[in-house]
């Protein structure tokens with residue numbers, strides 16, 4: 001009893017109270033986890049964040065106390081479920097980033113996480129729809145191809161869905177693609193900007209190497225495509241049962257969040273990031289969400305870029321991705337819209 005009361009009073013405490021009006025309240029849900037902690041550390045460095053609100057079912061008071069000693073200008077608060085912790089974490093939020101959920105172990109697919117993560121994401125989305133219905137929602141929790149449709153359906157049910165404000169975070173795929181291509185072509189990562197489209201699992205990850213400006217042998221294309229599609233598996237295998245990518249994901253999640261902050265809070269123009277959003281590109285094939293490069297603006301999605309020119313090999317990859325994506329999206333949707 002004493003311990004619970006003590007934790008909740010610490011949990012509600014906000015630290016380092018300087019704020020700026022030209023900055024946003026950003027919540028990280030799952031903030032005490034493998035991704036959540038380094039992501040929160042990276043976001044603590046942003047001058048475009050006035051309040052960093054950390055929520056998890058455990059340990060956020062400690063994470064918040066620790067981060068609050070960093071002398072950047074944002075306030076940090078830590079919240080756990082006690083005493084309306086989720087409501088306090090979310091109220092007034094401009095951006096909510098969701099890395100809450102279990103990671104893979106070797107031998108699992110991302111879809112194997114559905115049974116556990118679907119309900120976690122549904123419940124967090126329900127709270128967002130109630131307490132910060134206008135916030136931009138950035139979904140990291142896997143399987144992204146299904147968790148993004150889950151958030152959409154929860155928001156639709158609550159009558160507050162704005163497709164311009166819902167993003168599946170696929171940034172890690174382009175981060176990996178850039179790094180892997182830079183290694184093969186012996187160029188800097190700035191010189192290796194790779195478009196990746198589709199979704200975020202296996203064959204739904206479609207790198208468009210032909211658009212990079214580099215030339216590749218057929219073997220290079222096949223090897224790079226496979227490595228980009230299954231880069232997550234490399235980390236899962238190397239971590240040997242202790243989780244999946246956390247540090248590179250935190251880097252990628254911070255990159256996307258910072259880009260969105262630049263577009264929404266700082267008014268920067270021509271901010272483009274790849275992301276899995278509601279899109280017309282394959283809507284006729286029954287694929288409601290699709291990742292392409294997206295221009296971000298003050299209200300979130302400003303303009304969805306078309307796929308552009310692809311070669312026959314890439315067209316084959318797209319043809320394999322579309323039915324898989326369709327199934328993943330339908331599964332997420334059906335979890336909320338019961339027949």
Ligand SMILES: NC(=O)C1=CN([C@@H]2O[C@H](COP(=O)(O)OP(=O)(O)OC[C@H]3O[C@@H](n4cnc5c(N)ncnc54)[C@H](O)[C@@H]3O)[C@@H](O)[C@H]2O)C=CC1
Pocket residue numbers: 029030031032033034035036055056057058099100101102103104113117120123124139140141142143144169170171172173200243244245246249
């Ligand atoms: N989109 C992407 O590119 C990537 C996605 N991921 C996914 O991100 C998710 C998180 O991965 P890790 O941080 O490594 O896992 P983790 O297990 O280290 O951390 C997850 C955190 O979520 C918290 N959590 C669980 N249920 C919660 C709830 N109802 N409310 C709030 N917090 C809750 C846990 O307490 C834990 O602190 C996984 O689903 C993983 O597959 C991982 C890497 C890349």
Ligand SMILES: O=C([O-])CC(=O)C(=O)O
Pocket residue numbers: 103104110142172231232233235236244245
């Ligand atoms: O592979 C996983 O399960 C985590 C993930 O999404 C990634 O690293 O791309």
